[in-house]
Amino acid sequence: MRITSSCIALLSLYAQRIVALSDVILVKESVEVPEGWVKVGRANVGHTLNLRIGLPQPNFGLLEQHLYEISDPHHERYGNHLSKEEVEALVSPHQTSLDSVDQWLASHGLREIQFTRSPAKDWVSVKVPVAVAETMLNTTFYLWKHLESGDLVVRTTMYSLPRDVHDHIDVIQPTTIFARWKAMATTLHRPGHGDFFKEKSKSKLGAVDVDLSCTEAITVKCLAQLYKTAGYVPKATNKNGLGITGYLEQFANFADLRSFYESQVPEAVNSSFTFFSVNGGLNNQTLDEAGEEAGLDIQFAFGLSYPTPGTFWSTGGRPPFIPDNTAPTNDNEPYADWLDFVLKQGKIPQTISTSYADHEQTVPEAYARRVCRGFAQLGARGVSVLFASGDGGVSDGNSDPKTQQCFSNDGKNTYKFLPMFPPSCPYVTSVGGTFGIPEVAVPFSGGGFSYYFAQPPYQKSAVASYLSKLPPGHYDGLYNREGRGFPDVSAQSYPFQTWWKGEALLLGGTSASSPVVAAVVALLNDARLAKNLPPLGFLNPLLYSKGVNGFNDITEGNNVGCGTLGFNVRLSCLGLQSLTFPYFKATAGWDPVTGLGTPDFLKLKKLFT
Template identity: 60%
Template sequence: MKLLSSWLTVIVTLGTYVAAVPQPVSHRVKERVVAPNDWVKLGRAPSDHVLELRIGLPQPDIHLLEKALYEVSDPYHERYGSHLSKEEVDELAAPHPESLSAVEEWLASHGILESDFTRSSAKDWVKIRIPVELAETMLDTTYHVWGHIHDGDAVVRTTSYSLPEHIHGHVDLIQPTTMFARFKGLKSTLIWSSDIQEEISYPGSSLITTPSGIQVDPSCNSTITISCLKQLYNATGYNSSATNGNMLGITGYLGQYANIMDLQSFYAAQRPDALNSTFKFVSVMGGLNSQNLSEAGDEADLDTQFAFGLTYPTPGTFYSTAGSPPYIPDADTPTDSNEPYVDWLDYILSQPSPPQTITTSYGDDEQTVPLSYAIRACNGFAQLGARGVSIMFSSGDGGVGDGDPDPTTQTCFTNDGRNVTRFIPGFPASCPYVTAVGGTVNIPETAVWFSGGGFSNYFPRPPYQESAVPAYLNALPNGTYAGLYNPYGRGIPDVSAQAWNFSIVYQQQTVKIGGTSASSPTFAGFVSLLNDARLSSGLPPLGFLNPLLYTKGLAGLNDVTSGNNPGCGTEGFNATIGWDPVTGLGTPDFGKLKAIVL
């Protein structure tokens, strides 16, 4: 028996040893795309160019997170307002231990040790910095430099990559590989001060009365100010707190810097009680906020001046995330990353107490973002929502088109190789776990012509839209735009706000600016005021807004029923009674909403 036992030990040991001997690795394609029409291949990527690869591991319990998100966001559910802790969200977003081990072993087989990579808070992302040469070996692919035919931007990308067979089930995606999105700011235009009329006093003219009975100064029909928005959206006289724990966050990308001197000049003109106050600056991944006046960003100035101006003295935070699309092939560029909003998501999800309200005025055409990446980013927004954060995104400035504000120059073709004419929804606005904000103009309000709207080709219609969106579609004449949009997709936008003629201070000049980049921080400002009222009353923040907005919140919104959003050679969709893919459910009435949520 002793001899037999010895032989068994030898056999088991040999078996273990044999299993550990490296075997030839067979790769299988993980993802393949057709390069978008406006990108051309310029040449092989330099072998020593450094890529910052993100590896997304599967989230097996993400359906439980979604269930919790809807329950804590449904005003009729017993769990309403019982938001999850950071630890609870991390647990629901975490990958299986087998996936962690498998990916670690795969990386180690290429000489990448645990000390060489970083993980996200839930361990669902792994990030490594490696040269192109190693990435090509690991992913069985070839990277090229691709140039954008319109503006000369360049990125290092591939149109296909593969993974070893035994890794496929443990990895959702790896980027940057097949993603050609550029994540641009959503603004239409600037109008310089020399073109601005003097503030019109309309001597002898009467106030404008809106359909809801609100009276607004007539000058607001030519220039939007803080005062105009508070009048129009029924918040005049409401004062927020600086000490109840409420916070408002604004995200900044692509070298857009929020200038404090501009902010002070804006406050002097429009919010004098806020003079000498400022915001907290947070750098993400090395993001900067240069105070050189010549580097002030129109987008960042707009966002900070109006969002923080509406909510003063609520503490505000401006997040600047590094990462800029253009890769200059002949420059000493150490990294190439143009997906900064997931870098920001990593950061904010790692924080114990993020702001209760956050607005973002950036996005890109949905089809330029690989589906796998869009789903993972969207899951990140769900994680935030479950923790009690309200997230607003601009819906876009191209109407139903591709983001170009001029509908006559849009190219509305699919980039899947078929070149089929199609309306082009925007992302991240198409994510069902964010509140997409469209645009209006004038008083009484109509849809602004560039208001991004339509239907996602990636995300199905969410439960909260199951009555509102079909009601709109059923009222469309038969055959309207058949084949140009996905009638079963998530509808965009959810709500809207003023988006034109915003008076800001930019590089110490008074200018006007427009775009849904104005409407998103505006709507977010009023959401922050609602959160202020709730926190001051001992209630939890609103969190994910959409289940509330499509039910109880309807009574606190101003329906916008005229206007349209042309694009792709069409007149686009029309605004109408109820939800529509131009202005969503309408614009906020703060007074009514406050009564609803308290």
Template identity: 60%
Template sequence: MLSLRGLAVLLTSASLCLGAPSKDCAFKPKETIAPPRGWVKHSSPNADHNVVLRIGLPQPNFHVLEQHLYEVSDPDHERYGDHLSKEEVEELVAPHQESIDAVDAWLSSHGIAESDVTRSPAKDWVTLKIPVSLVEKMLDTKYHVWKHTSSDDYLVRTTSYSLPSDLHDHIDVIQPTTTFGRFKGAKSTFIFDDEPESSVSDATKSTLAPIVNAASGVTVDASCNTTITVTCLQQLYNAVGFKPKAKGNSIGITGYLEQFANIQDLQSFYADQRPDALNSSFKFISVKGGLNNQTLAEAGAEANLDVQFAFGISHPIPGTFYSTAGRPPFIPSVGTPTDTNEPYTDWLDFVLSHPNLPLAISSSYGDEEETVPESFARRACAGFAQLGVRGVSVMFSSGDGGVGDGDPNPATQECFTNDGRNTTKFIPGFPASCPFVTAVGGTQNINPEVAVSRFFSGGGFSNYFKQPTYQKVAVEKYLEALPKGLYKGLFNPEGRAFPDVAAQGDRFRIFLSGRPVSIGGTSASSPAFTGFVALLNDVRLQNGQSSLGFLNPLIYKNGGAFNDITIGHNAGCGTPGFNATAGWDPVTGFGTPNFGKLKGVVSSH
């Protein structure tokens, strides 16, 4: 129901708009983009095609939330670890009542009732499902069916939309309008084992002497140079013998795009690599209709990889797998399916509405930053900040296309801007470029551990987000050592730099559809790193301390607690990309975790 103020706004607007056009009622462009690279107009959607429209209202106090985030995440601040509650966060991101009333009045003027809308707990998002013909009227625009030429994907989108002038200050963003992101998993590559009945001991059997890793000084089985297992990661990252036992700990994995984590495969993996975890499983949560198909033949390689290694490393810490319904394929000739947004925002809506969340969460999905309009990327990034200030550590894979567009083959990458000018430029990934998440790059080999080379660890500099204070010293040191003029104009040296850290990302042995598989990608690096974050949370909880929450300020003040990776590069866009080097670099960040050192770091704050 509208408030009295809202009713007054509605009556005032109606009286203005029924007469001669006024400056308050005149439509003013809100967002305009160039036709996106790789997409062509295909047709017009049916007038009754449904659109799930999301309206983001301003968060006028987000700067206050951001200040809280940096204070509670800075290990040198007196408030370190003093995370906020769900209710405190919602109060900080709530829009002004004036904005709520103005938007309500606008919706009501188009015949949309309160019962037709869904609101986020903080009322900063309004969601409604309406025909595209009504959306076009409300936004003074024209939608088209767009076809992606190389994949045959279809989307119903527009390249511009407008709002009445008096609404511009009350609405940050409306989607789906100009978002053409194809939201995909980091490109995992895998090879089926020729010996499906072999055990891990057979698969990794080696007559070679154990290897002493030069960076960490730990001893690692020689077989880990060809096959990565839970034991390999425990050895390499100095966590052998640690047993989690704190109460209240938790770890989570996000799953999208009809990826199902198969429990039978998980049991096979546990029997193979973690027999003490046999007969344990994870909590399944469906988001927006996400399914849980346990048919063995339909197991998801990405989902299986994520849960097997994240939960295998962190056992017996309770695990949760979120299955979020992916963007449904739009087929122009079939009925009127519903068009929706990138599913990570659906997941964010869901988890932010719940009081108790996993303390460490990994996601191996993303887009090219330029395919996500900046206004929408900023709102999604703000959602990750809300998780961080509540004590949740959020990890994202940095991607597998080096400095390029996500295509792991540098020869076929298209490194052009999406602004209509087709300027050659490196293509950062999102959400890895969000300054409020921890981006994880990929490594391989044991001694020395190097930047992964079968694909290339995603990394670089955001074109949307400025460089946060926590990383300026480390990034400036890297840039000062970069040959003068190298890649000038190809990247934004003032942007948020990523990745922050790295972990092994190739030759992971998992089980898929009942068979052992060798799999690789930074999609392996993120869940592996997250498993160790869960162990570090356990250290703190055992000491009566809070969870780690947003990790980056801690990481950038303790770079020496990571195994520095100094060999390798991340080719793309017809270039060798950036080089891994001493200290932080935009290939492997500060390097891979040394749990023995990090355990001391997190205990001391």
């Protein structure tokens, strides 16, 4: 066969065009630096980054369909949860994506032996020096400092990928993520809080069958009386489990738990929980390093659900501040690390509670969506995932009004309500807060509407009903009326009588509410498993339909946020004087303060078993 010179020229031109296309670099992600972070200088080029590369999940829509069908009590497939292998098959990327990413990594000298893959191969992790990462991502990494805490991170504000691999990668982190995943615990030693609680409770205590002592502090006994779990004896402890996650060097202390049990659950004194370390998470058992948040979570979750077996995960991932350290080693990406670990397990506790979050806008949207999809995988496997809704009302999750922020970080400085993530994820159950007896909404209860996630079908009717009750123009433009509304439910949030560092003290926050609801869910799972029924799994489609009648509707109170004198002055400069002290009100039915209300175990048990 004779090839003409003109043909050779055309082939050469075509080959050059192919090379040119592969050399085209496209921006993959770009973010504004959140308020409170300052650039320190160029990152040490020798510092090691553990890059987590998320590949597309082309069949996630099918997984979501399965999730909604098996979680809908009116669907014929209700309760038919998927296996680990079935879930992995539904989130696996196409082979073309795997090949393209492998070839791209190989072009930078990275071999298969250096990769770590998730079971579904939808995540690839590889450790590289900053110098290599900068070449791979066509970017520059800097050292950033968080002014309030002093934490240091290595980050960039933008990265790019070659055109031929661009569509085969969803996200790469840690690159643009500045979230800090704050704990939701609120110390209640501040003057006035306890007195306000007691005054509110004593005024109507006679209307509720709860001990008078519950006006002084919330205990396991108070919660059992309020939510009707008193007298229930778990029967399926060999099948059931309840898990609590811990982050930010929070250690669940065995000695504090024993002291708590001695004072409130004496029958549990000789019991404990299973511990797992994730990504270098520590288990320091010295009392002076006991975790305030971790202690509150495990004591009330495990105490209220005793003797249901408990699990605690300690997940590493916050860079410690060392003044002369220019190369922090942790990546501050705890949810993805925890999901990596737990999704690999064949057996997972059927109920899991987390009391850590950050405002949604500090989490890059692509990363938030991938993490949210990880929670959907847990739901499809029959796990109920609960998150505290936050302690800042409609603000940024910060319960201290002096430092609350209610402005966008997209460079436009737009005044707006700031939802929390992961509570805004539609595949988790978000838990708000109440207080008093009878219960009303606690002012710091986090709630609102997501900017990232659309309103899921299970809550459209409930949210539409709430929005129809708002006055015309009520806070228009300050929240996303089409977004996922949260919280979904609520529970008591303070003051909880807990033990920390060997002493009894009062703590609270929605971080107390979430483990309380999780304990009730664990007991409901126990009742189901004892009858050989499957666990509840992803709760929300059930709660917003069949479960509505199993909650105490909270119709009084509101959440607040952004209400300080300095903030008001700033608003007046913007011509927004009328928007001082923004809030949502609790109403009949669902509301973005207390959700559907607080649980009544006996009613829910009757409905669900």
